[in-house]
Amino acid sequence: MTEETTTKEVTPEEYATAFKGKESEALKQALDIRKFEIELYWKRxxxxxxxxxxxxxxxxxxxSSSAQNKQDLAVILSCLGMVFSFAWVCVNRGSKFWQENWEKHVDVLEDKVTGPLYKIVMSRNTMRKFSEKAVHLVTGPSxxxxxxINQIISLYVFCLWLCLLGYSLPEFSLESSVNWFYVxxxxxxxxSCILFLWLGRSYGGGYFHTAKLRKSRVKNG
Structure with a gap:
């Protein structure tokens, strides 16, 4: 049995029809998966x-060592740090994408179940006195x-490793021989970083599903 699945744009009317009568369960699932995605985000x-x-x-x-191959080790570690930090940047963006996917489902589904609870943001009253504003600036929410913030940190760490890699490499000179190990x-x-962006993207096309039914029976004596 083969089933072909294609991808197409879903209109608001089609979205409402797909979840009609199932809004409560769909909202519960969206909230649970969103929570799971956030947990995975911090584990990653x-x-x-x-x-x-x-x-x-x-x-x-x-x-800080005096090893003979100090420069080689520094370049190796810099490349390793660069690849890991760039992977972290990509993973952060991917995690944020799927987290927002479930948040958008919650935005649409909650109206008929709980009302706009998730969409309404409650905040403190506007501070008028200078002293209140000063205290709010130091200890208040924002x-x-x-x-x-985590995405910016990961990008900063990636740029830091690029700087450390440039620091570790020998000074470039046309007269020097090519170090093929470094190349x-x-x-x-x-x-590796290019492959993260190219092959690391989630597949959004259609799928062809193949199903096999395994048969089992008790042998006659």
């Missing part, structure tokens, strides 16, 4: 922080996106 952040932190510790240890290492690192 911990994963990348562990590897990037270990790589940074290794880089600093190499810089509409800052935690995930966007191959840099090419692999850049190619």
């Amino acid at each position: 952040a911990t994963y990348f922080w562990t590897f990037i932190g270990a790589t940074m510790a290794g880089f600093l240890a190499v810089q 509409s800052i996106s935690v995930s966007k 191959v290492l840099l090419s692999l690192s850049v190619a």
Whole structure:
């Protein structure tokens, strides 16, 4: 049995028809998956922080050592840190995409179930006195996106590794011989980053499903 699935734009009317009578269950599922995506987001952040932190510790240890292959090790660690940090940038953006996907479902589905609870944002009254504004500036809340801050940090770490890579490489000179080890290492690192953007995207096209039914029976004695 083969089933062909195609991708097409869904109109507001088609969206409403698809979930008609099932808004409550759909909203519950969207909220649960959104919560799951947020949990995964921070688990992934911990994963990348562990590897990037270990790589940074290794880089600093190499810089303070007197090893003969100090420069080679520094370049290797810089490339490793660059690839991991760029992967972190891409993973952050991907996680944010799917988190927002479920948030948009909640936005549309909640009206008929709970009302616009998720869409209405409650905030403090406007501060009028200078003292109140000063206290609010220091200890008050602010509409800052935690995930966007994390994305900016990951981008900063990636740029930092680029700087460390430039610092670790030998001074460029047309008269110097080509260090093919560095060329191959840099090419692999850049190619990996390009593959993240090219092949790492979620597939949005159609699928052809294949199903097989396994038969089982008790053998006659």
